[in-house]
Amino acid sequence: MGQTPSSPLADCLRSVCNGRDDCVAFPNTPLYQISWVDRYNLDIEVEPIAVTRPETAEDVSGFVKCAAANNVKVQAKSGGHSYANYGLGGEDGELVVDLRNFQDFSIDTNTWQATFGAGHKLDDVTKKLHENGKRAISHGTCPGVGIGGHATIGGLGPESRMWGSCLDHVIGVEVVTADGSIVNASETENSDLFFALKGAGAGFGIITSFVMKTRPEPGSVVQYSYSVTFAKHADLGPVFRQWQELVMDPDLDRRFGTEFTMHELGAIISGTFYGTDEEFQATGIPDRIPKGKVSVVFDDWMAVIAKHAEEAALSLSSIRSAFTARSLAFRREDMMSPETITNLMNYIDGADRGTLLWFLIFDATGGAISDVPMNATAYSHRDKVMFCQGYGVGIPTLNQRTKDFVSGITNTIQNGAANTLTTYPGTAPEAKTIHGIYEGAHLSDWDQDVFLGMPYAQPPIGELRYRWPQPLNTSFEGVRKATQYGYSCMQYGSNFDLSEDCLTINVVRPAGVSADDDLPVLVWIYGGGLYAGSAADPQYNLSGIVKVGQDLGRPVVAVSMNYRLGMYGFLQNAALLAEGSSSNAGLLDQRLALHWIQENIAAFGGDPRRVVLWGESAGAQSIAYHMFAYDGRDDGLFRAAILESGGPTGAQVEPLSWYNTAFENLTRTVGCWNDVTPDDRIACLRGVDEVTLFAAHPSVVWNPLLDGDFLTGYPSQLMQQGKFVKVPLLTGDNTDEGFTVSVSGMPLDTEEDLFNNMLSWRSYALTPPTARRLLTLYPDDPCRAPPYAITNCTRHPTRGRQWRRAAAIGGDLVMTSGRRRMAELYAGAGMPVYSYRFDQRPWNAPEWDGVKHFANVAFSFQNISGLLGPSPEYDGHARLARAIGRAYINFVNDLDPNGVPEDEPERQGGPRGMLLPEWPVYDLRTPKNMVFNAAQVWVEDDTWRKEGIEFMMNPAVAKELLS
Known part of the structure; x- marks a missing residue:
């Protein structure tokens, strides 16, 4: 944690104590964990950076200021009765302010x-x-x-x-x-x-x-209890249904409180009525519950309180133990159906509980709690009328079977009552991979569990630099935290924490999901030209799309990974190929991550047979390469794909000779050229320290290579040969892709300016006849270049009269022709294909700027406020984003984006999604796109700029494009 007893923080805390004994302790203090930390849940290890025991508010103020000055989080502790040890911060390194001395x-x-x-x-x-x-x-x-x-x-x-x-x-x-x-x-x-x-x-x-x-303490109190034992919990179903009907009654007398507690040997129904026995009988409640023991207590409030704890199995609540706990909250409309109750009881009977000491407690609430308006305080459960808490206690230690059992209880209930709210996550979520157990974090605001920064390969450092990624070859004991993103891979111009040791994977799932729940899996691969990007980028927060699935009652597990970029992932050199390493290491990183998913995703509740890949730009390009990899060999790594603004063609695959100069410049800069044989230069590069190598990186984009193994031919050739994995496809691009991905050398005022510019686009060179033909197919008409979004046919003088014409040609070359070609290829192979055009400008973009590359990503990720700030058109954008998210969730579940939007439940925090028309399957005779715009969503013919795009799709032109 970086702080020691002689650190600035420690010195500051001691100054507040002013010499008092028993005022502050640090991890090296004798009996620190037992006497000072005093974990309530012994299953969750946590070590505060220090524990303080103030005596006055001024002491508390001083401790808070010390923490702020040293960038340390603060956690107040009253009783410490926190299931996840949140009273100690919930994680290592926080400053605990223990208020035990405040006894006035x-x-x-x-x-x-x-x-x-x-x-x-x-x-x-x-x-x-x-x-x-x-x-x-x-x-x-x-x-x-x-x-x-x-x-x-x-x-x-x-x-x-x-x-x-x-x-x-x-x-x-x-x-x-x-x-x-x-x-x-x-x-x-x-x-x-x-x-x-x-x-x-x-x-x-x-x-x-x-x-x-x-x-005033109540006078007469009637206490009711009913105990039952049985051979199996399924026999308890009718009794529980009777009790639940009682507590869900909006007219239930408020003087009556009741609990239903299940345990290993049976169940206890308890009730407390604040009044006389005659008043209790007059309510009619005794006729609606099983006949049990009834006793009347006169003027003995302390005895009543003791009875509460005893009947709730919590009279020993001050005893520290290793346990797991989960909670749910029910509105009246969330009442469990008879089928859900039966499923719950059958689950309890059939599950491996891992312990004999477990409880499932249901409490009636509502009444006077609900009288206070929801906006009167920050308390958010006034509309709830029943709570459920599940506990499993380890004797002496807690095992994974008990954790899975308790999680399975809430998961079984939520499968039948999807809108119940997880109010307490219990212990941190865990997942047992083939390498060991990872502990994730619970996001209460999202009702999700996340597991971040888990390695899926050996670190590609030292002798493994530039080599194929190597699978993990070790396992570990105990439990490892997976609560923070790993390092991002080496790249330039980013604010990420960078390291070559970056091959990590992340999983986001709905809370309460158990191993082997077999949820569909959505795997995100980020873009960035294969030289930039990170799974830790907040623009790629997977919680948004997972939440859409939760709200729809169609849960999914989402995954993202890091992969090597630039010359770290795509260094191209003959010696590297000769030694048996691939120059496509970045793509092979992704491939190994997909194998990790196949081996481990079931531990997180995902189904390895139902993986759908999702990527944008270079991420979509990468997915397309996996479709054509190894001559189109299907390794069963995915069953469908979503390609946003990217594909296998339009992204150049240069010959090895293209990189000779760049490789020489790199090796000369780091001292690996002179007096080093060609065969030893790679070994020399592997010995260069990370800082020196990073500083020497040449300004060149390193792209994938035809290595004869992963990529045996250009994708356009493999298309002709039918060598591709045949899976359902959802693919699309944005209206004005070329405004971002093609135009350079501005301003372009004349056709000759544009012609010369086209001859040097990107790293490939179009031949003069091809460039002239394209100029004929894309005439100098601003209303046709491109004919979308911009309705006034204006030009942009500061960028040149030919700028929009160039953008139309470049966008079609790099993006649109490839999208249309993939749609036709997969439709021709008998696969269901769904094509779209995204047509919504960002809220603060000028009209002439169009709908550029990447504009759709914030909508796909339900992150429309994102980096641009709150939008004046927020509701319309939110509805569009929601509609896109709903289509994606449907596709991940059914391989079809169409669904029944009218069934989408109301949700907090935003409007429902737009109602989409039927999204047609792509048909070669009448090809269609879904067009996404916040004002309207419609279906169009995918035939615009047909002649120009067909020319680009010609194999001869594809060869010029090196794709």
């Missing part, structure tokens, strides 16, 4: 408002309120929970249906904010902060003191 308590007997420190546990507050006037607050069932969490995250219990949540009893706080300020917050003072604290807890400050309204 007072109560105003005129207003009956209690003021107490945030270091209390709930049981302590209850006892002090009882001893000082027999007062009470909404209690909950876990006496060991800290009041800091209970009173800010929700605070639910049997009394909540009658009194509301504990956080609704909070009327004021003293809080230390992120800048170290000490302020008071209430509905009349710092009200915005008060709003956030009531629901978001320590995310907005460290509360040191609470002021709460209290209530």
Whole structure:
């Protein structure tokens, strides 16, 4: 973590302590983990950078300022009763502010408002309120929970249906904010902060003191319990259905709170009615639940509280253990169907539970909790009427079978009640690959699990530099964290963290997915000309597309990987080929990652038989190369592909001689040319240190090579020979691709300027007859070059009168002709093909700029605000993005982008997607494109600029293009 007991942070913390003992501890402090860290969940290891124990708000302020000055995150700890050890930060290296010393308590007997420190546990507050006037607050069932969490995250219990949540009893706080300020917050003072604290807890400050309204303890209380044992849990289905119908009743008497607890030997139904037995009988509730034991408690509130914990199996909640936990929240409309209940009970009976100590607890909520408006506080579950919590306890240690069992419970429920919300992720998600177990991170805002930065190959460093990627040949013990992206591969002009040790893979999945759930898999390969790009680029955040699948009830697992770029992945030299290494190492990196997916994706809940590849620009080009690799050999690595603005033709594959000068310049610069034989130059390059090699990189684009193995011929030749993997295809490009990928040497004022420019486009050279023919096929008419998006036929004088004409030719050469050719090729092979044209300009792009290359990516990734900021046309763009995402999810699931959009559920955070017309299968006789525009989506004939594009698709022209 970079900090030691003599570091600036440590010195700052000690200065705040001002010589006090028992004020701060560090990892080298004796008994640090046992006495200071004190993990609640022993299955999750976490080591804070330091643990502090302040005595005053001023101490807390000082500690917060120390952390800020040293760029260290801060986590407040009240009781530490956090299933994922979030009270300790949840991950290594955070500063814990333990509030245990804040034990002040007072109560105003005129207003009956209690003021107490945030270091209390709930049981302590209850006892002090009882001893000082027999007062009470909404209690909950876990006496060991800290009041800091209970009173800010929700605070639910049997009394909540009658009194509301504990956080609704909070009327004021003293809080230390992120800048170290000490302020008071209430509905009349710092009200915005008060709003956030009531629901978001320590995310907005460290509360040191609470002021709460209290209530008189109840007098008579009726306690009900019903225990049942049975041979199998399936026999419990009718009883649970009866109980669920009761708690879902909107007219259920608010004085009644109830729980349903399943365990290894049976189940317990418990209930508490705040009133007399006569009043209880009059509600009719006893007639709607199994006949059980009923007892009446008179004026013994503490006994009632003890009974809560006992019946909830949480009376030992202060005991540290290794466990896993998952939670779900239900609205009334999320009520489990009889089929879902049957599936749940059958799952419990058939699953390998891995432990005898497990519980599944359902709590009734709603009532007074729901009376408070949703926008009154940051608490977001007022519309929920039932919660479910699953626990599995390890004896003495927790095993993966128990984790999978508990995850399987919530997954089984969500399969039948898709809109239930995961409210607590439980322990960090884990996946067991063939090399070892990885621990990912849970994204509560997205209800997703992510596993980042997992190696899929040996590091391509030292002797492995420039070689084929080598599979991992070792396994590891224990659990490794996979919560951060790995290094990005070496490249220029980026802000990524770079290293040659960059071959890592990432997985994003819906929360609660278990191994072998067999979800379809969407694999993203980024573009960037094969010289730039990274899976860590926020523009390629996979959570957006995964969330679309979640919202539609059609979940998918998404994957991305890094691969070597530029001369690190595509160094071209005869000696390299002669030694048996491939000059297409970057493509082979991708290939090895696809094999890793086949071997491991089931551990993340994916189906290796249902992999769909997805890429844009050079990513789409790469996927096309995999379709033609090894003479079109089908290794079963994917079953379909989505190609955005890229394909196998239009991207040049130069001869080896093209790179001779670049290779010589590189080797001379790093001292590997003189006095070194040609055969030893590669070995010399492998010995050059990373910094020197990076500084010596020549300004040349290194492209794939016909190596006689991975690529045995130009893609255009392999097309003619029928050597390609035949899979369903979704392919498209943008209206004005050429504005980005072709035009150079501006301004282009005359046809002769354009003709000369065309002879030197990219690395290939069109012959003069080909260039002249193209000028004939693309006349000097701004309304035809290109005829989309721009409706006024204007030119752009600063770029030259021929600029848009050049853009039309170049875009068709590089992108559109290849897209149309792939569509025709695969349709001709009997494969279903779906073609599109993306026609939406970014919100801040001028009209003359058109719909350029890459404009579609933000829409595909549901990231339309992205790098450009919020759009004035946000809703329209969001609807279009949503429609594209829905089509992709349908294609990944069904190999057909069409679906039933009317079935798309309402969602929070944005509008529904646009309704798309039927997307036709590409037909060689009547080829069609789907056209995506935020104003309208329609189907067009894919016949525009037909003569020009057909000429480009001619094999002779393809040969000139080296594709």
